Amino acid sequence: MQQQISVITLGIADLARSKRFYVEGFGWKPVFENDDVVFYQMNGLMLGTWLRPQLEDDMRRPGGDGPGAFSLAHNAPDEATVDSLIDRLVAAGGSLLRKADAPPHGGYRGYVADPDGHSWEIAFNPAWPIDAEGHVTFGI
Amino acid sequence: MQQQISVITLGIADLARSKRFYVEGFGWKPVFENDDVVFYQMNGLMLGTWLRPQLEDDMRRPGGDGPGAFSLAHNAPDEATVDSLIDRLVAAGGSLLRKADAPPHGGYRGYVADPDGHSWEIAFNPAWPIDAEGHVTFGI
Numbered sequence: 001m002q003q004q005i006s007v008i009t010l011g012i013a014d015l016a017r018s019k020r021f022y023v024e025g026f027g028w029k030p031v032f033e034n035d036d037v038v039f040y041q042m043n044g045l046m047l048g049t050w051l052r053p054q055l056e057d058d059m060r061r062p063g064g065d066g067p068g069a070f071s072l073a074h075n076a077p078d079e080a081t082v083d084s085l086i087d088r089l090v091a092a093g094g095s096l097l098r099k100a101d102a103p104p105h106g107g108y109r110g111y112v113a114d115p116d117g118h119s120w121e122i123a124f125n126p127a128w129p130i131d132a133e134g135h136v137t138f139g140i
Numbered sequence: 141m142q143q144q145i146s147v148i149t150l151g152i153a154d155l156a157r158s159k160r161f162y163v164e165g166f167g168w169k170p171v172f173e174n175d176d177v178v179f180y181q182m183n184g185l186m187l188g189t190w191l192r193p194q195l196e197d198d199m200r201r202p203g204g205d206g207p208g209a210f211s212l213a214h215n216a217p218d219e220a221t222v223d224s225l226i227d228r229l230v231a232a233g234g235s236l237l238r239k240a241d242a243p244p245h246g247g248y249r250g251y252v253a254d255p256d257g258h259s260w261e262i263a264f265n266p267a268w269p270i271d272a273e274g275h276v277t278f279g280i
Contacts, residue, residue, distance in 0.1 A: 004274035011209025044184030066204015069151025
C-alpha cells in the first residue's frame with residue numbers, strides 16, 4: 001500500500017475563526033471552501049477544516065472533551081522564522097502551548113494550538129530536507 | 141509561508157502494538173525507529189508515532205480522555221481496496237468506526253481507529269488525482 005496520507009481533517013467550531021488562523025497566521029490560501037469546510041492544498045496532501053459535528057457524524061465517533069494526543073508540525077527555514085511565525089499565529093487567534101526552545105535531539109521548536117485546540121509544532125529542523133514543493137524527507 | 145506540513149505525530153501507548161497496525165495493516169515500512177518513536181516516510185511529510193507521555197511533555201499539554209476531533213485519511217485506488225484495507229487494518233489491531241459506504245459528495249469511504257484511537261478514513265475519491273509518489277491534488 002502506498003505510504004500516503006491524503007487528508008488531515010480537523011474538526012472546527014467556527015469557519016471564519018479557523019480561517020483567520022490559517023490564512024492570516026500561516027499565510028495559506030484555501031483551494032476550496034463552502035459553508036461547511038475549507039480545504040488547503042498542502043505538500044502532497046490536503047488539510048481540511050470541517051465543522052466538527054459533521055466530521056464526528058461522518059466518522060461515527062465524538063471527539064470528546066480533550067484535544068487528543070497528536071500534533072501537526074510545520075518546519076520553518078530558520079530559528080528566527082519559528083519565533084516570528086509563532087507570534088503571528090498567536091496574533092491570529094492561536095494559543096501558545098510552548099515558547100520555542102532547543103529540544104535534546106537538536107533544532108528549535110515551539111507549539112501553538114489553533115482556535116479549536118489542535119496542536120501545531122513550529123520547528124526548525126536542519127536534518128530534514130524540504131524541497132521547493134514543500135516535500136519533506138527524513139534525515140538524521 | 142510554504143503550504144507545508146512536515147510531520148503528523150500521534151501519541152501512542154505501546155510501540156509494538158502501534159507498529160503492527162501500520163506495518164501489517166497498511167503495509168508501510170518505518171524509516172526510523174528507536175525505543176520511543178517510529179517514523180514513516182510518507183508522501184512529502186513524516187508520520188511519527190511517539191510515546192504519548194513524551195509527546196504531551198514536549199507540547200506541554202495533555203491530550204485528555206477523548207480521541208480529539210480529527211481524522212487522517214488514506215486514499216485507495218478503488219472501492220474493493222477500501223474494503224480489503226479496512227479488513228486488514230481491523231485484523232492488525234484497529235477498531236472499525238464506520239463500515240465503508242458512499243457519502244453524499246461522491247466516492248466511497250469508511251473509518252478505522254488505530255490501536256490508540258486515532259481515526260483513519262479509508263477512501264476512494266476519483267476526483268482527487270494521486271501521482272506515483274503519492275502526492276494528492278485537490279479536484280472536484
